[in-house]
Amino acid sequence: MVVTCEISFDNNKQRVFYAGQLVSGCVTLKSDKVKEVQAIQLKIVGYSVTKWSERHRATTKLYAGREDYLSSVTYLLGSEQNTDRLTISAGVHTYxxxxQLPYQCPSSFEGRYGCIRYIAKVELLRPWKFHQAYTHGFTVLKMMDLNFETPQLKLAAHSEGYRTFCCGPCKTEPLKMELHLPQAGYVPGQRIPVTVVVINNTGVAVSELRLSLVMLIRYFSVTPEHSRVERIVVSKAKGDSVLRQSTRSMTIDLLVPATPPTCLSLCNLIQVAYQLEVEALIKSLREQQVMTMPVTIGTIPLAVAGVVVQQPPRRSAHYEAPSNRNSNDELPIVTAIANVPNQLTPSSADIPPPAYEESKYTVRGNINEEELHAFGANEFAPLYPIYSMPSPKPVLTPNSRNIGYINQTFEK
Structure with missing residues (x-):
């Protein structure tokens, strides 16, 4: 007997939703023969889990945690309290x-040591045999509009640092680096114009500059309490050398690929942050100077000149996770949530709606890992918005107006 199950979402082939939206769709069951069931159940759940092990001397310790955000159960046919056997006739059946998604859902994420996952699962309940499960994953994104997160994201960012290097019994003069960004918030598809000024007053040359956009993922466990950090480079670029006793300025574009948005507050088990890293290599000394600067990756871009970004409506209710929750706690009920528009993107025709792509730097998850009798695809990867829009103009400083020159003096 062959039974197939398809879960489709209304006007949403890519299965991407923003927190606060209504998830609606249709379940289509196809059977070539009559089939007996106790009930047909649809579960829509959202949760995060973490799991990893670490070896301490002669023992291996397991760390794990779980947090739930959404739990909805609908009986499409019958119920678990019903003891009678119901029949599904041969043919096609639709339900x-x-x-409603809670407003404060964290964004979907699949990582090496944990995940934030949302799934719709249809189960054919058959206590006399075994349950059949058909699971479909879907993407939920935090509505992270960079225009309304914090004013600091719109401002230019600046950082500088000095370092001296040991060369035998002596120390070199300082090597100074300056980093300049036109803003601190970006979306996938944009290029970050990084202006780097290197004032090299040492007697050795900087052989190369290496730029990286790094995703930092911190995983937390509950039993026992512990954490660990995973570091993933999602974008790379290189800059030219800088001669000794000279200053050089260069602006290097660093592409932001399809990647999860920054998430530091909505999930207690997984935090996602980003930082820009610039490394000046001095091969003759086998040393380097590294500077870092935090950046924020959102889902809705900052407004640029001539483009108006419409603010999404505010909601009157939201989900707040209890600080101490166990698996038996009842999930909070979310009520009075205003409708969220489907187009949560810039309203100007100058910027088209984003495409949605899978991240190349995170893993694919097994959405049926808890099921013994699962049917359909096991692998799932969330999709993230990627825009085709202009990048901000680079920052020009007194030092960056010069492509390069020989140092006459050096002042800190």
Missing amino acids: NFAC
């Missing part, structure tokens, strides 16, 4: 469903 409609709808579920």
Whole structure:
């Protein structure tokens, strides 16, 4: 007997939703023969889990945690309290469903040591045999509009640092580096124009500059309490050398690929942050100077000149996770949530709606890892918005107006 199950979402082939939206769709069951069931159940759940092990001397310790954000159960046919056997006739059967997402859902994420996952699962309940499960993953994104997160994201960012190097019994003169960004917030698809000024007053040359956009993922466990950090380079670029006793300025574009948005507050088990790293290599000394600067990756871009970004409506209710929750706690009920528009993107025709792509730097998850009798695809990867829009103009400083010159004096 062959039974197939398809879960489709209304006007959303890519299965991408923003927190606060209504998830609605249709379940289509196809059977070539009559089939007996106790009930047909649809579960829509959202949760985060972390799991890893670490070896301490002769023992291996397991760390794990779980946090739930959404739990919706709908019986499409029958119920678990019903003890009678119901029959599904041969043919095609359709069932409609709808579920409201909480406003404070963290963005979907699949990582090496944990995940933030949202799934819709249809189960054919058959206590006399075994349950059949059909699971479909879908993407939920935090509505992170860079225009309304914090004013600091719109401002130019600046950082500088000095370092001396040991060369035998002596120390070199300082090597100074300056980093300049036109703003601190970006979206995938944009290029970050990084202006780097290197004032090299040492007697050795800087052989190369290396730029990286790094995703930092911190995983937390509950039993026992512990954490670990994963570091993933999502974008790279290189700059030219800088001669000794000279200053050089260069602006290097660093592409932001499809990647999860910054998330530091909504999930207690997984935090995602980004930082820009610039490394000046001095091969003759086998040393380097590294500077870092935090950046924020959002889902809706900052407004640029001539482009108006419409602020999404505010909601009157939201989900707040209890600080101490166990698996038996009842999930909070979310009510009075205003409708969220489907187009949560800049309203100007100058910027088209984003495309949605899978991240190349995170893993694919097994959404059926908890099921013994699962049917359909196991692998799932969230999709993230990627824009085709102009990048901000680079910052020009007194030092950066010069491509390069020989140092006459050096002042800190």
